[in-house]
Amino acid sequence: MQVNLLEFWPKILEATNETLVMVFIALVLACLIGIPLGIALVVTRDQGLMENRPVFNTLNIIINFFRSVPFIILLVAILPITRFIVGTSIGTAAAVVPLVFFSGPYIARLVENSLLEVNKGVVEAAEAMGASTWQIIYRVLLPEALSSIVLNITIATIGLVGASAMAGFVGGGGLGDLAITYGYQRFETDVMIVTVILLVILVQIVQTLGNYLSKKLRRL
Amino acid sequence: MIRFDQVTKTFEHEGGKLTAVDQVNLEIKKGEIFGVIGFSGAGKSTLIRLVNQLERPTSGRVLINDQDLSALSTRELRGIRRNIGMIFQHFNLLETKTVYHNVAFPLLLAGTPKNEVKEKVEEILDFVGLKDRAKHYPDQLSGGQKQRVGIARALATSPSILLCDEATSALDPETTKSILKLLRKVRDEYNITILMITHEMNVIKKICDRVAVMEDGSVIEQDTIFNLFSNPQHPTTQKFVQSVMNDEIPASILSEVESRHIYRVTFNEGTAGKPILSSVAKKFDVDVNVLYGQITELQHIPFGNLVVEFQGNQEEILKAVNDIQQAVRIQEVKVDAS
Ligand SMILES: Nc1ncnc2c1ncn2[C@@H]1O[C@H](COP(=O)(O)OP(=O)(O)OP(=O)(O)O)[C@@H](O)[C@H]1O
Numbered sequence: 342m343q344v345n346l347l348e349f350w351p352k353i354l355e356a357t358n359e360t361l362v363m364v365f366i367a368l369v370l371a372c373l374i375g376i377p378l379g380i381a382l383v384v385t386r387d388q389g390l391m392e393n394r395p396v397f398n399t400l401n402i403i404i405n406f407f408r409s410v411p412f413i414i415l416l417v418a419i420l421p422i423t424r425f426i427v428g429t430s431i432g433t434a435a436a437v438v439p440l441v442f443f444s445g446p447y448i449a450r451l452v453e454n455s456l457l458e459v460n461k462g463v464v465e466a467a468e469a470m471g472a473s474t475w476q477i478i479y480r481v482l483l484p485e486a487l488s489s490i491v492l493n494i495t496i497a498t499i500g501l502v503g504a505s506a507m508a509g510f511v512g513g514g515g516l517g518d519l520a521i522t523y524g525y526q527r528f529e530t531d532v533m534i535v536t537v538i539l540l541v542i543l544v545q546i547v548q549t550l551g552n553y554l555s556k557k558l559r560r561l
Numbered sequence: 562m563i564r565f566d567q568v569t570k571t572f573e574h575e576g577g578k579l580t581a582v583d584q585v586n587l588e589i590k591k592g593e594i595f596g597v598i599g600f601s602g603a604g605k606s607t608l609i610r611l612v613n614q615l616e617r618p619t620s621g622r623v624l625i626n627d628q629d630l631s632a633l634s635t636r637e638l639r640g641i642r643r644n645i646g647m648i649f650q651h652f653n654l655l656e657t658k659t660v661y662h663n664v665a666f667p668l669l670l671a672g673t674p675k676n677e678v679k680e681k682v683e684e685i686l687d688f689v690g691l692k693d694r695a696k697h698y699p700d701q702l703s704g705g706q707k708q709r710v711g712i713a714r715a716l717a718t719s720p721s722i723l724l725c726d727e728a729t730s731a732l733d734p735e736t737t738k739s740i741l742k743l744l745r746k747v748r749d750e751y752n753i754t755i756l757m758i759t760h761e762m763n764v765i766k767k768i769c770d771r772v773a774v775m776e777d778g779s780v781i782e783q784d785t786i787f788n789l790f791s792n793p794q795h796p797t798t799q800k801f802v803q804s805v806m807n808d809e810i811p812a813s814i815l816s817e818v819e820s821r822h823i824y825r826v827t828f829n830e831g832t833a834g835k836p837i838l839s840s841v842a843k844k845f846d847v848d849v850n851v852l853y854g855q856i857t858e859l860q861h862i863p864f865g866n867l868v869v870e871f872q873g874n875q876e877e878i879l880k881a882v883n884d885i886q887q888a889v890r891i892q893e894v895k896v897d898a899s
């Protein structure tokens with residue numbers, strides 16, 4: 342067993358690195374898509390700052406669609422798109438695409454919820470001061486919701502860590518891939534245990550960091 | 562200054578329409594503290610929101626300095642709004658910002674240079690008595706302090722109008738008093754026109770110059786504080802006046818009005834303190850017996866309300882009443898009159 346782990350150690354390090362890279366890139370891209378979408382949902386809804394029913398309904402349906410497909414199916418279903426975007430359907434880069442499709446809409450929903458929690462009275466006060474719609478979004482809604490958004494994105498990040506483990510299915514690499522190829526398929530139980538422990542630690546770190554950041558952001 | 566000209570606001574909702582403000586005409590003068598009172602759902606908030614066009618009128622016009630607001634573009638409207646401060650029942654402060662940055666916020670929106678912002682914010686925080694709280698966050702303040710921040714924020718852009726929607730309704734009586742005092746100081750020192758909405762007659766009585774009473778979207782009565790309190794016409798107005806004046810005649814007296822000669826005498830400015838009752842008692846062959854009453858002050862004018870009984874023969878009593886009528890208001894108390 343000792344021998345075994347020593348032998349696998351470089352592989353484990355590499356896999357950890359792959360997981361971190363995968364999650365990080367997917368997270369950044371998902372935020373770039375999800376945060377504007379979340380804002381769009383809030384401002385176009387009934388009584389929103391830029392009420393627009395067709396836009397709201399369209400976004401709503403698209404987001405619900407992606408939210409309702411299980412990740413493992415999404416992973417396979419969008420293989421052609423993945424191939425189109427990154428030129429291949431296997432490897433770490435290829436795994437990022439389904440991860441973004443998976444967590445982008447999720448983040449949109451979470452951001453929507455955070456923004457809806459902002460006291461309507463504060464928005465009204467800003468309107469009364471002569472704030473433009475963009476000023477309200479940028480100077481009121483986002484700063485007031487930031488702490489809650491960070492907490493929600495923490496949840497999404499942890500979801501991403503879990504999903505990235507499944508990306509092993511498309512040979513995406515990372516800790517999940519390692520656990521499946523060695524631990525599950527070749528019965529190297531200790532490798533599996535180590536990867537699971539690393540995943541647990543990773544999730545703990547993400548949550549702790551998220552909580553800390555969120556608390557800091559309650560006072561800007 | 563602010564003029565409502567046949568203003569109506571109708572909300573459409575599933576199943577019908579609701580007229581929240583119904584053909585309202587009002588004129589509020591520069592530097593005046595104008596109150597609007599009404600029960601819940603009377604349309605007060607909708608009315609005040611029409612002034613800064615948070616609600617657009619369905620018909621009619623709202624004019625500020627003779628400028629029709631409904632004719633303005635969104636951009637022009639934003640400029641006008643900087644000239645109209647607003648404070649709220651629940652303060653509506655930015656929770657993530659310090660007191661300083663809350664007050665600076667409208668200046669930031671207006672693109673004011675930083676050094677000017679600093680100067681202005683410090684001046685206003687001093688004015689509202691929160692200089693030492695600049696670095697605090699709203700959750701570290703009491704309700705009264707939060708409303709002071711709200712007032713400071715509303716004044717930051719040096720507006721000429723201040724709208725107050727139930728500004729003291731979430732505060733205890735002592736804090737309410739201090740906030741009302743501050744609002745009066747705002748008017749006196751900056752000559753700002755204040756439109757204040759409330760369902761508490763106490764607030765109206767303490768601070769307003771004139772008042773309008775709203776019911777079901779309409780203004781049912783409007784007058785100076787003194788006239789409205791001393792001579793309320795509409796039953797709803799009377800109810801509001803009674804809530805602070807308590808001029809209801811006790812039941813024990815009321816049960817005997819048929820057999821006795823009971824009158825209500827209303828004193829005001831010129832007459833409070835004059836010995837009108839004792840002089841008629843000397844002049845005519847009647848005895849005057851005060852049954853019940855109170856004297857208070859409205860806008861620094863003493864105002865009183867006495868329920869008196871005349872004893873003597875019918876003719877002398879009528880003469881006495883006629884005599885009093887020359888000087889003050891006197892009405893016979895009848896059972897149905899209450
Ligand atoms: N945005 C809206 N959509 C539909 N109906 C509305 C809207 N705003 C107000 N109303 C309705 O208009 C009427 C008047 O409301 P408003 O808030 O002006 O009353 P108010 O006098 O301020 O009452 P309160 O003392 O409870 O604040 C109410 O019946 C209310 O339900």
Ligand SMILES: [Mg+2]
Nearest residue numbers: 605606607727
């Ligand atoms: Mg209201």
